[in-house]
Amino acid sequence: MRSSRRAPTEPTAAPLAGGLRVDVALDRLCLMKTRSQAAKACSLGHVLVNGEPARASKEVKVGDRLRYQDRLSRHEEEVLILHLPERAVAKAEARDCYERISRRLLDDPEGAVDRTPETREEAQGETT
Numbered sequence: 001m002r003s004s005r006r007a008p009t010e011p012t013a014a015p016l017a018g019g020l021r022v023d024v025a026l027d028r029l030c031l032m033k034t035r036s037q038a039a040k041a042c043s044l045g046h047v048l049v050n051g052e053p054a055r056a057s058k059e060v061k062v063g064d065r066l067r068y069q070d071r072l073s074r075h076e077e078e079v080l081i082l083h084l085p086e087r088a089v090a091k092a093e094a095r096d097c098y099e100r101i102s103r104r105l106l107d108d109p110e111g112a113v114d115r116t117p118e119t120r121e122e123a124q125g126e127t128t
Contacts, residue, residue: 019059020084022049022066028085030094031068031077041068060084066098069106077103 020028026038026047039056041047046069047054060066060081067078083097 019061021056022047022054022058022060023056025060025081025084026066026068028088028094029079029081029097030089030091031066031079031098032071037071041071046073065101074106075103076106 023035023038023042026032026041027035032038032041038047042054042056042058045053048067049058049060050065051067054060062081062084064081065078066081067076069076078101079098080101081098085094085097089097
């Protein structure tokens with residue numbers, strides 16, 4: 001009978017030497033819920049890699065910039081890839097694999113960048 005315990009493994013966010021398909025990268029970095037959702041976003045033209053429209057099969061590497069729209073096309077976010085995990089990782093661990101460059105509301109006519117909670121508090125403090 002086999003033991004149900006698994007052997008210790010290396011950290012799950014170990015960087016890959018090569019690249020990943022853009023749909024796989026969006027899924028593993030927890031930027032989209034599923035790989036099929038990421039592939040659909042690519043086919044609709046909602047994903048850009050280094051400023052160019054990307055097919056789901058396009059390879060991304062560390063240092064590439066991904067710009068994508070969320071599932072409902074309400075926000076557009078741009079991130080810089082710092083690490084590409086070998087397999088799916090927890091959302092908290094995935095946040096260490098990229099750096100958010102910008103996030104904006106798509107229906108905002110001025111294209112204002114969304115504010116993080118810390119920035120909102122700072123902005124409220126400045127207006128009073």
